Amino acid sequence: MTEPHRSGCPINLTLELLGDRWSLIVIRDIIFGNRRYFRELLTQSEEGIASNILADRLKRFVENGLLTRTDDPDHRQKALYSLTEPAIQLVPLLAQIGAWGRRYTPATHELSVRAQLLEEGGPKLWAAFMQELRSIHLGAPSKGRSVIATLQSAFERAVGESARPKARQ
Amino acid sequence: MTEPHRSGCPINLTLELLGDRWSLIVIRDIIFGNRRYFRELLTQSEEGIASNILADRLKRFVENGLLTRTDDPDHRQKALYSLTEPAIQLVPLLAQIGAWGRRYTPATHELSVRAQLLEEGGPKLWAAFMQELRSIHLGAPSKGRSVIATLQSAFERAVGESARPKARQ
DNA sequence: ACAACCAGTTGCAATATGCAATCACATGGG
DNA sequence: CCCATGTGATTGCATATTGCAACTGGTTGT
Structure with a gap:
């Protein structure tokens, strides 16, 4: 067996997996x-x-254990993607990226709301959010959905109908 | 002026700047x-x-304000690169990436030591480390260099002379 | 003078990405 | 059944990025 990795450094290995322009998006x-x-x-x-x-990234994430793919019970053709625990553990990383980007890139105010809430909430909010993701994607028990509701509604309110997605097929 | 960015999301803008296989390395x-x-x-x-x-990334980092480039006083040909405050603020991000990689990638033990120390030290250690980076790269006052010394020596001990860099020119 | 060293640059093949068109299959309505 | 629509992709092709070796113009040390 040949070693396909550039090095065994954890930062390098994470970059080999997620270090491109689309994966974390x-x-x-x-x-x-x-x-x-x-x-x-x-x-x-x-x-x-x-x-x-998108197809390539979803396939790679399933192969690398970041997502699972299941058939939608209501629609045989539809595939449902679920987060695994490793992917849920990316929440702190995304929060840090968002916090950095909010300070040092020309991010628009409306799209920074989510990052700001995550930053102000800190690790406690991240943990609550991650627990809710577990209940949604892994079927773990949950006590409420206040964090999701807060983040979702803040985001939807900020972006709302104004966002015109550039859809293609 | 046209808008060269895919979106104003802070995560996206950070990825446009650092989202490739080499920048964070x-x-x-x-x-x-x-x-x-x-x-x-x-x-x-x-x-x-x-x-x-490497030349391309250094150039881009200087253009984007992550590094400054100065001539080495002792050696006219030598260029000295220094971190700016935005780059120093990437320490928490790198710590999170290292922590994630240590758990969920096949990182080698010796190269994980640094990530482990950063993870166990938490935000307090990060702040101390960042202050020492400021004293080195920005000329800020410092009280000591225990954090750098700890991280450096742990890393050097782990990698030491065993690392055979694959240099090219 | 001369060898060694410095920070890059250049040329070129291989690879990855962006984008539009297209595919096979599934569902729903008449 | 027939056909429009929606599904998760795949294909072809142009462009962009990367990997790699060779090379450049200048500097330092002896």
């Missing part, structure tokens, strides 16, 4: 946008991901 | 490996970055 939309179907991820993407790139 | 080596010269970054890179990629 897809994860972000599943986690914070609650998108679970190919078509949702394709057409409701703020950045306009191409269908072949 | 270079930042990591400057921050944790204390490498400040082109040749150091090129030949002491664990992953073996190519010289044109």
Whole structure:
């Protein structure tokens, strides 16, 4: 067996898996946008991901254990993507990326609301949010959905109908 | 003026800047490996970055305000790269990436030591480390260098002379 | 003078990405 | 049944990025 990795450094290995322009965009939309179907991820993407790139990333994530793919019971053709625990553990990472981007990139105010809430909430909010993701994607028990509701409604209010997704097929 | 960005989302904008296989590797080596010269970054890179990629990234980082480039006073030909505050603020992000990679990628034990120390130290250690980076790269006052010393020596001990960099020119 | 070293640049093949068109299959309505 | 629509992709092709070796123009040390 040959070693396909550039090095065994944890930062490097994470970059080999997620270090490109689209991977974390897809994860972000599943986690914070609650998108679970190919078509949702394709057409409701703020950045306009191409269908072949999306297909490739979803396939790679399933192969690497970040997502699971199951058939939708109501629609045989539809595939439902669910987060695994490793993917849920990316929440702190995405929160840090969002916090950094909010300070040091020309992010628009409306799209920064979500990052700001996550930053102000801190690790406690992240943990509550992750627990709710577990209840949605892994079937874990939950006590409420206040965090999801807060983040979702803040995001929807900020973006709302004004966002014109650049859908393609 | 046309808008060159895919969206104003802070996560997206951060990915447009740092979302590739090499950018954070270079930042990591400057921050944790204390490498400040082109040749150091090129030949002491664990992953073996190519010289044109390194040149491109350094140039982009200077353009985007993540690094500053100054001439070495002792050596006219040598260029010294220094971290700016935005780059120093990437420490928490790199710590999260390392922590995730340590759990969910096949990272080698020796290269995970640094990530483990950062994870166990938490935000307090990050802040102390960042303050020391400011004293080194920005000339800020400092009270000591225990954090750098700890991280550096742990890393050097783990990698030591065993690391054979794949240098190219 | 001369070898060694410095920060890059150049040329070129291989690979990855972006994008539109297309595919096979499933569902729903008449 | 027939056909429009929606599904998760795949294909072809142009462009962009990467990997790699060779090379450049200048500097330093002896």
